[in-house]
Amino acid sequence: MSSQILLCLSLVLSIHGGALQPVPVQPPQALYAEGETAVLQCPLERGKIQDYHVFWFQQKPASHPTLILKHGNNGQIDKSSKFDARFVPIRDATANAYVLQIQRVRTEESATYWCLAEANYFSIAVSGKGTQLSVRGGTSVKEPSSVFLLSDASQRSCSSTVHALCVAEQFYPGFLEIKWSIDGKDITEGVMPSQVMLNKDGSYSASSILNISHNLLGPGASVKCSVLHQSSGAKAERSLTQCQAS
Structure with missing residues (x-):
């Protein structure tokens, strides 16, 4: 079996x-x-x-x-x-x-x-x-080669929902934690389960999507994705640029 x-x-x-x-x-x-x-x-x-x-x-x-x-x-x-x-x-x-x-x-x-x-x-x-x-540890451990954040929150006008994508690329081994926070407080609402992909070279990439109502974001709110790769100890943070009210 x-x-x-x-x-x-x-x-x-x-x-x-x-x-x-x-x-x-x-x-x-x-x-x-x-x-x-x-x-x-x-x-x-x-x-x-x-x-x-x-x-x-x-x-x-x-x-x-x-x-x-x-x-x-x-x-x-x-x-x-x-x-x-x-x-x-x-x-x-x-x-x-x-x-x-x-x-x-x-x-x-x-x-x-x-x-x-x-x-x-x-x-x-x-x-x-x-x-x-x-x-x-170990010679095969690789910290993420890049971490980036894409979002429509940087657009000049605000939609009702902010969409954001946090991506970490080419790390090994394949466990990596992505967390979202607003003004330093961790959030799970609107966070879709992280997706992990095996690359052709044997490394991994991971992504996490945040969909959050703009009404939950106060003026000047700091929205961050934080990445932790335990095997290498690598950490990274990326922040959203707030949109302006139309």
Whole structure:
């Protein structure tokens, strides 16, 4: 069974089976330096880990999830040939948690890692929400080559809605955070989910769109997009030029 089918199945069961056990709870983010041992936790809020098999998946930005391994409740490990012995699954009975160690982690292993607990031939199968692992350092890390902001707010007359596009280009690995703020206060209203694109050279580009009512912008309001690339530590800010009332 392919990793895409397994992940889709887990999501369907999660949606339609809120009372199902167990409940994997994954930390949303993890940050390690290249060469360190990355430790990814998947504790169960309900259920006992010895009752379930666990599957681990890796999903890089703009790519499909890939099965890393299955760790059976009998201790048997079935690992994909795409992943080497540095990927080590552990069952921590004291913490009631599944653990995935990635020894001597590499920059290119920056990805979202999903755990899926399964029993009874997928009559019970529930995934966590994934941990986004960013690996900093390493010779292949690239900070964004450019960050720019396009907006109709620079037009001489004001429309009812301000449209803005924030773009970061040619960075690696592929996780980058784009936030919007007005006068220093973070906003999420009117912000569309960021889009990440894999470029032909293996680098990534990302964009975020803001659509906000001009009535929410006071005179001289400062509207900014802020970019953070954790693997390189690069930060950038770009500001909108306010339009003039017609």
